Amino acid sequence: MDLFCERAQVPYVVHQATRGEDAQRERARFLAEVRHSSLPDTALLAGVTTVAEWDTALRQLAAVLPDDAPSIVVLDELPWMLEGDPVLEGTLQTVWDRVLSRKPVLLILIGSDLAMMEQLSAYGRPFHERGVEMVLAPLSPSEVMAMTGLPAADAFDAHLITGGLPLICQEWQEGESRTDFLSRALDDPTSPLLVSAERALAAEFPTALQARHVLSVIGSGERTFGTIAAKAGAADRPLPPGSLNPALRTLADKRLIAVDTPLSTHPGDRDRRYRVADPYLRFWLVFLEQGIPEIERGRSRIVVEAVERGWTSWRGRAIEPVVRESLARLLPDDTWPQVREVGGWWPRSNNPEVDLVGADRAPAREVGFVGSIKWHENGTFDRRALAALARDALAVPGADEDTPLVAVSRSGFSVDGLTATYGPEQLMEAWASAA
Missing domain, CATH: 1.10.10.10 (Winged helix-like DNA-binding domain superfamily/Winged helix DNA-binding domain)
Incomplete structure (x- = not known):
């Protein structure tokens, strides 16, 4: 976050909360970070080391924010700050509405607890419709x-x-x-x-x-x-x-x-x-x-x-949701214009388990294809794998002898009879467009 602020080339302050910190000490650290930040007029806070309420601390922050130039304020791990002082949520909203929002400041609230962060902007909460939510996804x-x-x-x-x-x-x-x-x-x-x-x-x-x-x-x-x-x-x-x-x-x-x-x-x-x-x-x-x-x-x-x-055993199971998501990103296409959902199928007994099912929705009105994943270091998708897929496909409700069969293999294919095949390079194309 510091790197982002530095690249913005505007004054900023970043406050990193500490879980379990006493609210008084948290406010003292916050004010110290403001005093030592690149914000202008921090000399106004000389000698101010602690305050009794977050309302005062946030108004002290507002006093050193520029009126005529952009600035950035980051509160990292806001949920931890709220654990120490639940009143802070309402206080922050009040100070934002009355003071901070009148200045050209970008206020960034960060939290690793997604459920709690989503609740902050829920209907009836102080920050409802006051900000833009962003979830930082991991790298694709x-x-x-x-x-x-x-x-x-x-x-x-x-x-x-x-x-x-x-x-x-x-x-x-x-x-x-x-x-x-x-x-x-x-x-x-x-x-x-x-x-x-x-x-x-x-x-x-x-x-x-x-x-x-x-x-x-x-x-x-x-x-x-x-x-x-x-x-x-x-x-x-x-x-x-x-x-x-x-x-x-x-x-x-x-x-x-x-x-x-x-x-x-x-x-x-x-x-x-x-x-x-x-x-x-x-x-x-x-x-x-x-x-x-x-x-x-x-x-x-x-x-x-x-x-x-x-x-090998762990990867074979772990790759399945990644493959399904990859195919879901690739489809629908000219071959599968009706496929909108890609999942797997299993009965309560778990026998058989079918790696891939393509359908128009969930639950399906129409099954577009049934497929298998073979993610081995060596060894192609062969005749034996195709025979097992053809047998197991018949157990899937909505599939029959005419349902197209597809396969995904890490190491290639050595059999005919599949309607479509996908290797690592093709699956990676699904993510390249979103990179």
Whole structure:
């Protein structure tokens, strides 16, 4: 944020809140940052080290803002400031309406808690219709490819590891292989690859231990309500719905988990599947969280070897939502003019599981295609894979013998009979247009 303000070449101040900070000390730090900022007339605040209310602190800020030139004020981690003083929300709105909005100032309010930030502008809240909401998305696979200098297939791998988080992507040296990157990054206990998730989760769940535990269970690979409850419970007692449902709602509200339903001509709300939404966090929960003690002992090699042993299996599942989103961005096209939704399908028994279903809507009125994903390092999509796809496609409600079959493969195709095929380069094109 400092870099953004510096590039704007206007006076600015950035206040970074501290979680759990006493409101009085928070205001004192805020005033100190204003006094030492590039804003004009900060001499007016000489000797002002603390104030009793946020109203006074914000009006002191207004006094040093220029009247005839642009300036920028950034309040970073606003939700933490509101935890220390809930009255601040209304106070900030009042001072904005009466004083700050009369000056050419850009007020930027930042928070990593998306659910709380969205509530700030909800109907009935002080900032309703007073600002423009922006969600800073992580880097796309195409942007990760540009930063790492990797070919498309390897860039998707890098995306699964980094989640598109710029701080982690910056550590990936151009053209560096996955194993070389992991060996180098995990050799440093303070690497962003290792600590970013730990810090984020500590901020998100200071007290909600139940939701944090459920997140770890989902991260370990449990996807159904029943299996999550069984693993999140104690001994022979599954976690009761009265405890699991609020935890799942908390995780969904924070956008830490995604909830998938099977796509077909039959509604599938009863067959929901849960997954960690962020690829990086999913990678961290599976491979890195338990390996932190080894890394801190200087034995990162053990963790890297564990990643390599489980990589193929983990990646095969982790790439599926990325492939579906890629196809959803590519379609509709001339081949599939009616396809607006791309998902997967599974029955309650999970047998068979179909990787790809293209349809006109959810639930579907018409199934456009059924498909399979084979994301192997070596080995093409072959005759055996096609036979399995043709068999499993018949189980999808709305599909029949005439439903077109498609396939996605990391390493090419060695069979005829598919209506469409997609490789890493084609999937990456879906993201290039949005880069």
